[in-house]
Amino acid sequence: MTSPSVTTATAGRGPSARWGRDLAAGHRGAAVVFLSPAMAVIVLFVVVPIGLTFWISLHEWSMYTPLTDMAWRGLANYRELLADRDFFTALRNTLVYVVLVVAVTLPLAVALGMLLYFPKSAAKGVARAVLFSTYVVPTVATAIVWGALYAPDYGPFAQMFSAVGLSAPAWLSEPGTALVSLVVFHVWQMIGYYTILVVAGLTQIPPDLYEAARIDGAGFWRQTVSVTLPLLRRTTIFMTLITVINAIQVFDPVYILTQGGPAESTSVVSFSIQREAFQYGMAGQASAMAFSLLIVLLAIGGLFLAAMRRRS
CATH class of the missing domain: 1.20.5 (Single alpha-helices involved in coiled-coils or other helix-helix interfaces)
Structure with a gap:
């Protein structure tokens, strides 16, 4: 059986x-x-270019010669980066640029997002569209317009200073103001995108929580501190990651408005990579800089993803 x-x-x-x-x-x-x-x-458009960039970074090669003319250098290009004063200047400028962009963009985006979400107004949709329009306009076009705005003689900013009897700063022509001027342009262009992210995050907060807070006697500021900001944490972390990556990769405004000047005050890493490769013909050194930047971006992304997992 x-x-x-x-x-x-x-x-x-x-x-x-x-x-x-x-x-x-x-x-x-x-x-x-x-x-x-x-x-x-x-694989074709991401993995292969990354692998080719790393392979070129191990060689001495000019952009104006065939790939077969590359000369092996090993890690010499990376060792030279550690002794390159211009590279560290670009790193410092990039760091200052990123810190300023994040410090201005995040609080402003949160404030604008709350202003466009909570008040009951029929004009909120129009305001969102106007804010987001600065993001969808091509960067090259907006950079040219801002170059005219920053013009020291006939620019609108200079005219406003002259109207009140003040001398306008040389926005893009002085080392002390050039990088800050680029930060202002970046914030103006990207703030609409980040504001929309904040609005999307606010829609995920249950309205019952605000009702309960009002019943307990919490005013607007108490609700903001105890309900809105804590529940926007994941959105804020994601927005910070995107802001940092976009700021590190800034190139178009620098190339169009300042060309890294004056006195290398706006020479950021992405512009230095382009200049090394296409102006100086040093593709091996430029590839080493690009691959090093990729490692930095991956490390930053990993840290932010780990922070999001911990928070969740």
Whole structure:
């Protein structure tokens, strides 16, 4: 007589079990088929360029010669970066730029997001569209316009200073104001995008929490500190990550408005990479800088993702 355990084991190996395994294998096969085009694109346009950049960074090569003319240098390009004063100047300028952008953008975006979310007004949609429009306009076009705004003689900013009897600063022509002027342009261009992120985060907060806080006697500022800001933490962390990455990668305004000057005061890492590769023809050194920047960005992204996991 067959025991119950044997019967159960045999049933587990029956047609239904085989059907379940076949179904799971079919799902895996379908997933591979549907993901293959996207993975092929990622490998072709992300993994291959990153690998090629690292390979070039190990060589001495000019952009104006074939790849076959590269001369092996190993890690010499990376060692030279550690002794390159211009590279550290670009790093310092990039760090100052990132800190200023984050310090101004995050509080301003949160304030504008709350201003566009809480008041009951029919003009909120129009205001959001106007704010977001600065983000969708091409950077090159807006940088040219801001170059005219910053013009020392005929620019509107200079005219406003003259109207009140003051001399306008040389916005883009003095080392002390050039980088700050670029920060102002960056904040103006990106603030609409970050404000929309804040509004999206605010829509995820249950209205019942505000109702309960009002019943307990909490005013606007108490609700902001005890309800809004804590529940916006994940949005704020994500927004900080995007702000830092965008600020580190800044290139167009520097290239169009200042060319890294005056006196290298606006020479950031991304502009230095372009100048080394295309103006000086030192693609190996430029690739070493680019790959080092990639490592920094990956480290920053990892830290922010770890912070988000801890908070959750």
